[in-house]
Amino acid sequence: MTTLVWFRDDLRLADHPALRAALEKEGPVICLYVLDEESAGVRSLGGAARWWLHHSLEALADRVQDRGGTLVLRRGPAADVVPEVADAAGADAVFWNRRYGGAEREVDSSVKDTLRQAGIEAHSFAGSLLFEPWTITTGQGGHYKVFTPFWKACLAEPPPRAPLPEPREVPGPASPPASDDLDAWGLTPTAPDWAGGLREAWEPGELAARRRLRDFLEQDVDEYDRARDEPAAGTTSLLSPHLRFGEISPYTVWHEAVSSGRDVGGFLSEIGWREFAWHTLYHFPALARENLNARFDAFPWPELNEDHLRFWQQGRTGVALVDAGMRELWETGTMHNRVRMVVASYLVKNLMIDWRHGEEWFWDTLVDADEASNPFNWQWVAGSGADAAPYFRIFNPETQAKKFDPQHQYVGRWAPEYVSGDELLPEPLVDLRASRQQALDAYEEVKGASNERG
CATH class of the missing domain: 1.25.40.80 (Serine Threonine Protein Phosphatase 5, Tetratricopeptide repeat)
Known part of the structure; x- marks a missing residue:
């Protein structure tokens, strides 16, 4: 009896219910990871997350090997790849931990149906x-x-x-299925290699x-x-x-x-x-594409100012805390949560740029961007999401800096010219007070449209 464990966003050995269930059965266990960038609706990872995935898979492969097993890597639509590997390996069962995005659930359901039609046990577990x-x-x-x-x-x-213990052994088959070469997936940047800051800031992996x-x-x-x-x-x-x-x-x-x-x-x-x-x-599976609160569909977004979006991305807005946060993001793949709220509010409510543009940039540059938290938090700041405070919640970046970075330690690290008084500081893209009022006026239009429909 051979059991296939399909790893996804659960790149660990400890407290892994699907792996634990597989090890409780007799026979070898095959550990499989599928890089699926082809299934309909499944969102491909951003650049920073791809870098993390590469190193996390390296770490997992080493840990599986230390316990007698092999991590098999395959690329392609999971609905095809998982049954193919299960069939080739003569697997009697395939186990995995659940995912919760709409497209991912459809893929998992398709895999489960295909396996069961082939007489292969398929079971999912709560692990995430x-x-x-x-x-x-x-x-x-x-x-x-x-x-x-x-x-x-x-x-x-x-x-x-309680969390499940880490297995001491992962007994692999005598002849594991063929595996892709991780390096051939091209998950890490090479031309240019922009990941130096990520390597300094982070160590991926379970340990x-x-x-x-x-x-x-x-x-x-x-x-x-x-x-x-x-x-x-x-x-x-x-x-x-x-x-x-x-x-x-x-x-x-x-x-x-x-x-x-x-x-x-x-x-x-x-x-x-x-x-x-x-x-x-x-x-609400469309969280990254559609306003959770449908009345915000009436928000009067102006035509996209691509220069303003680019200056925001590059940390060249002329606002100290915003620029510091955006530079920290580019260098390290992360940003302090308080600053995330500030830079997001500035983009949406001062620059009047649709939250989806910011969500896409964070998706590409954050090592921790996932399909739930990233759009969820952007919609929270925009006022279109769950738990949203009234539309007039607008973070003033200057007030936020005075309150939470009074000694300029954070700004001094990531945008030192604002502390040194450099005469070459970028001019502010917009006036904070005037742009705040513009946002308030726009939100009043949303309220008016909602009242008319009501």
Whole structure:
């Protein structure tokens, strides 16, 4: 009996329900990863995430090999590749951990149908979210659209299960199926190689994820609630890319945080925000393309100013905190969460550029961009998404800098000319006060259109 384990955004050995179930069966286990950039609706990874994926797969392959197995790599539409590999390997069963995007669920359903028609057992497991999206419902049976009652409902559920132990052995077959060469996938940049900053900032892989969690709980979590909004403080967990690629499970994060004996409520609520984003995507698969709140379809976006978009992308807006954040993003593949909100608000509400352009740029440049959190958070800032505050929530980047970077440590690192008083500072693209009023006027049009329809 041979079991195939199809890895996706769960590139780890510990707390991997599909792998654990496979190891409980008799016979060898084949570990498979499929790079699927062809299935309808499946979104191809951005450049920074592709870099991370390459190194995460390297790390996983080494760990599987150390335990006697082999990680098989294949490229192509998963609905074709997974049954083909299962058939070629003579697999009796195929297991995987669930995904929650609409296109991914369709692919998984197709794979399951094909396998079962061929007489191969196919089963999926809960390994990526603490609470399955269909289990947390309002009193009327619908899904939550505001975070606080959503998270309250989650916390009223039985506590998340304990994480599963890491296997000591992954017994592979005597002759594993042929595997693609990872380097041939071209996931890392070469001409030019722009990933130097990513290499300095990050270490992908399961072991690095565990170290990051341990260091955070030992060194930073006590200051998390007080200083998490200060971009220069260094008190955030930096776990988001590890969670995005499943190098560590939310169950492991939850239980290690709770058992640390520290005050972790604020930190765990951020894990809850991640859950909220995925629950929203599950119920609204078009999250990256369409306004969650349909009344924002009437928002009067002006014609795209491509120069303004490019200057924003390059960190040349003439606004210190915005430029610092965008340069940090380009250099490291990440950006402090408070600054993410500021730069997003500036793009949408001061430059009056559709949130989808910003979402696309973050998708390409963030190592932690996933199909739920990235569009979910952009829509939250734009005012078109779940849990949105009134339309007049506009982050003033100068006020935010004074409050959260008063000593100019963050700006001084990423945009030092603003601190040194360089005479060659870029001219501000727009006047903050006037552009804020323009945004407010536009949002009033949305309200008016909504009232007319009502």
